[in-house]
Amino acid sequence: MVLFMSEPGVHRPLVTVVGGYGVGMTVRTSRVPERGETIGDAVFSAGPGGKGSNQAVGVARLGARAALVSAVGADTLGADARPFWDAEHVDHSHVVTVRDAATMVGTILVEPDGENRIIVSPGALDHLTAADVRAAATTVAGSDLVLISQEVPEEIVVEALRVARENGVRTQLNPAPGRALPPGTEHLVDVLTPNASEARLLAGLPAAAENDHADADADQREADHLLDALRAVYTGAVLVLTRRRHGAVVDDRGQRFAVPAPAGVVPVDTTGAGDAFNAAVAVGLVEGQPVADAVRLGVAAGAFAVTRHEVIPGLPHPDDLRPYLS
Numbered sequence: 001m002v003l004f005m006s007e008p009g010v011h012r013p014l015v016t017v018v019g020g021y022g023v024g025m026t027v028r029t030s031r032v033p034e035r036g037e038t039i040g041d042a043v044f045s046a047g048p049g050g051k052g053s054n055q056a057v058g059v060a061r062l063g064a065r066a067a068l069v070s071a072v073g074a075d076t077l078g079a080d081a082r083p084f085w086d087a088e089h090v091d092h093s094h095v096v097t098v099r100d101a102a103t104m105v106g107t108i109l110v111e112p113d114g115e116n117r118i119i120v121s122p123g124a125l126d127h128l129t130a131a132d133v134r135a136a137a138t139t140v141a142g143s144d145l146v147l148i149s150q151e152v153p154e155e156i157v158v159e160a161l162r163v164a165r166e167n168g169v170r171t172q173l174n175p176a177p178g179r180a181l182p183p184g185t186e187h188l189v190d191v192l193t194p195n196a197s198e199a200r201l202l203a204g205l206p207a208a209a210e211n212d213h214a215d216a217d218a219d220q221r222e223a224d225h226l227l228d229a230l231r232a233v234y235t236g237a238v239l240v241l242t243r244r245r246h247g248a249v250v251d252d253r254g255q256r257f258a259v260p261a262p263a264g265v266v267p268v269d270t271t272g273a274g275d276a277f278n279a280a281v282a283v284g285l286v287e288g289q290p291v292a293d294a295v296r297l298g299v300a301a302g303a304f305a306v307t308r309h310e311v312i313p314g315l316p317h318p319d320d321l322r323p324y325l326s
Helices: 051-061 076-087 123-127 130-134 137-141 154-166 196-203 216-231 273-286 291-305 318-325
Strands: 014-018 022-028 043-049 065-073 090-098 104-110 116-121 145-149 170-174 238-242 248-252 255-259
Touching: 014 051, 014 137, 014 154, 014 273, 043 051, 043 076, 051 065, 051 076, 051 090, 051 145, 051 273, 065 076, 065 123, 065 130, 076 090, 090 123, 090 137, 104 123, 130 154, 137 154, 145 154, 145 273, 154 170, 170 273, 196 216, 196 238, 216 238, 216 248, 216 255, 238 273, 238 291, 248 291, 255 291, 273 291, 291 318
Parallel strands: 014 065, 014 145, 022 104, 065 090, 145 170
Antiparallel strands: 022 043, 104 116, 238 248, 248 255
């Protein structure tokens, strides 16, 4: 399995990412407080985040070229983003600065088992327009894949899918936060990467509590049920259902198979694991890997991510993944 095309002189494929940038305000706490309760034992940290930016950084760290379409506010947080992207080799020429709007902020509560709860204030992202996406059409046309997350308004998601389709560029939709596409636009998605709750929403199924402690057989039955329902809506897409500690299950337009997670991974922070996963899948696909190998790379990236505190330290470089791919 060839992991990365990073040798000198080798053409590096381009992934254009459409999504959010924001600053993550992380609070580590012994437990989530009850309504009206104050807990005084928390530890605070802050750093760059947002699904789109995280995924662009993840793509660049794994050896592909990355371009980001997003928006920031005309504030200190937005100004700080650009040198960060420069340092991570992310093209930010299509990130617009919105006057009279704040840069997105996410407040993240992390409990001792690594699970998180996130509140997002979108700010400038709510002012990103379809015209801003259309202005990046030349970059999209030169891309090998467009990776889209749903932190941006619905019209931005649809416009990005349409611009990519017009230019014959493959699309990968990370439907997070979960939101169904407008009817009639599902055919614009080539690769769909939901978790279980997002899959239920996209397939029109009722919400249900996820049971991360289910045995492998029960998990597979649930995955098959969700993939069957998704297939009825996304008839032409490759479906990649992420299943936490069970890895992922793929439906490659009729061929269905599981990609197990590496054994022995002890999570300390699940924040950003989906971004690491999606970035790695995208890199695998644009480097011409079979879907199974691209998803295996994504599962390894997600496994690495959960072993690190905070998002940016959890976005892997190639050497970080080798122990998870053995």
